[in-house]
Amino acid sequence: MMAKVVAVTGNEAVAYALRQVNPDVSAAYPITPATDIMQRFTSYVSNGQVKTEMVLAESEHSAMSGCIGASAAGGRVMTATSSQGLALMWEELFIASGSRLPIVMALVNRALSAPLNIHGDHSDGMGARDCGWIQLWSENAQEAYDNTIQAFRIAEHMDVRLPVMVCLDGFIISHSIERMEYIDDDAVKNFVGAFKAVNPLLDIEHPVSYGPLILPDYYMEYRKAHAEVMAKVPGIVLDVAKDFEKIASRKYGLFEAYRLDDAEIGIVILNSAAGTSKDVIDSFREKGIKAGLLKPRLFRPFPYDEIGNELKHLKAVCVLDRADAFGGSYGPLFIDIAASLYPHKNGPVLSNKIYGLGGRDYLPEHAEYAINELVEIAKTGKVKTLKEYIGVRE
């Protein structure tokens, strides 16, 4: 198989993956910075490069409603959005997952209003983390592309049948050109395979009713069934990653562990900021400081056991969140990391930093600041500030 080396933006890469997957229907609505994905995709439609039928909806709420209708009808469906768009879809996110519809959506992470801000942070995706969707987070264009292709296999797996969100950082990744590799069209097509409909609405001979009212006598059983399916997802994500490695020669796990094996201190961080952090870790390693990094990929369902086991031997861990949970004590990523370490009595001391909100740059000095602090915490076992905003005016 020939990989094609290209220089493209994150959005371009996602749109290219969607072209290769060639979904049956897409319902979408423009929003910065995700617009570009659907703009590129609709040009594939106009030029006959995909067979996809578009529903160019009048809002994100209708876009996701259309995706739900199309998916229930019995075919492969995708869309893309960001920020306010995801917020407007809110109600529909739960209906898509509760109805067990394997929709794939690119979420180009962007801050939420007010005040209005179009730039990258994780408030949108974090706010939607418990809506029953699977979430895959991506560091760069390559990962966004690879995750998009794998997302269809995960969503449509017969033991899963759940929607998947592929998250990538707005502007930082969506609009920056990077070197990456495209997989051959046929290899993607074969990898994704043919769509298998389950209880399609369009099967006139076998009429089904979607979206019943369920009273207290059975609602809870449906929720438990959903939770049980979520528990199977990590295993399936790993199986799909193994198959993917055969066509792409790139390995994917539930998370990336970077120089963690012999590390004493570690950073946990999502998406694009992980790249900067890894560089800084390398320079600390050169100074003899045993630092490492963990970057979650599968954020929902959160692989608590696996991540807890990966971090438990560390002395100190700093979790960097690109979103805050107002009124909660810590950022959303921190809360899950703390929960994953809860069973480990002698686990690391934890601290939490909030960075990069609304597209504020995450600089090497921010990572340096966090690591220097970790060195100090590892020595003394004491944390000065459990949670703080960094890279912010006082």
Next chain:
Amino acid sequence: MATPLTLKELSKKEILLTSGHRMCSGCGAPIIVKMVLLASDYPIVAANATGCLEVSTCISDYTAWKIPWIHNAFENAAATLSGVETMYRFLKKQGKIDKDIKFIAFGGDGGTYDIGFQSLSGAMERGHDMLYVCYDNGAYMNTGIQRSSATPYGADTTTCPVGSGIQGKPQPRKNLTKIMAAHDIPYTAQASPSHWMDLVKKVKKALEIKGPKFMNILAPCNRGWRSRTDDAIQLSRLAVETCYWPLYEIENGVTKVTFKPKEKKPLADFLKPQGRFKHLFAPGNENMLKNFQEMVDKEWGYLLKASGTE
């Protein structure tokens, strides 16, 4: 082959909304749904907005629908059906479906005039091949008779209750049928279950037309209208005969009144049997009654003019 339009022939057809659903006795909505589905000679896939019809016809693990049916949420029956219809077009193009399937969305007035208005407007503008049927009972009946933009002038509801200061809904209702016609869609019509032949004909006509169609059908609700449980048909007939609910259609821009009462009855004949208008007949409210009659007369006048039947 098309079923001949006689009660005898229609009664031989399978009823696609089974009995045993949990709509109130005397409700107009299931009568309308049955008539609409009887009118079709095609297989139908239906979408349903959240509301009385939806919560009462598909309570897990039972369904009253013998046809494929999808409920998504309150405000998006049209958008949901847009997706279903688009997938159908895709699969048909790919040769994976060969049947001619028709698509019908059902929504109450809340889910159509108000919260679902944008979704409906968008679906009509995009030109999906679907018929949207609004069963208009004039308030949010499912949540307990709150006013909607379809609630008639002066009606007593639980959110515009008659009090010492306010005498029911101060505003006239939104004329949704006209608004839908303004979308320049190929077919818009208003119907009433009292005039079953007219209703069935309109549905048949709509289903033969490719593209977006809208029908607004009056649906008496004895709980909200505070009327008797056996008078849904009688009341909807009075609504038509008083010209409160004129029967007409707009096909490719041409307006046609499909039923012109021999003698237009006074509006009071329609209002009087309904508890929600009781206060309009109390001393001091003569003016409201007069205003309401004038609104109906004015609209009827416009309609006659538009249809060239003045």
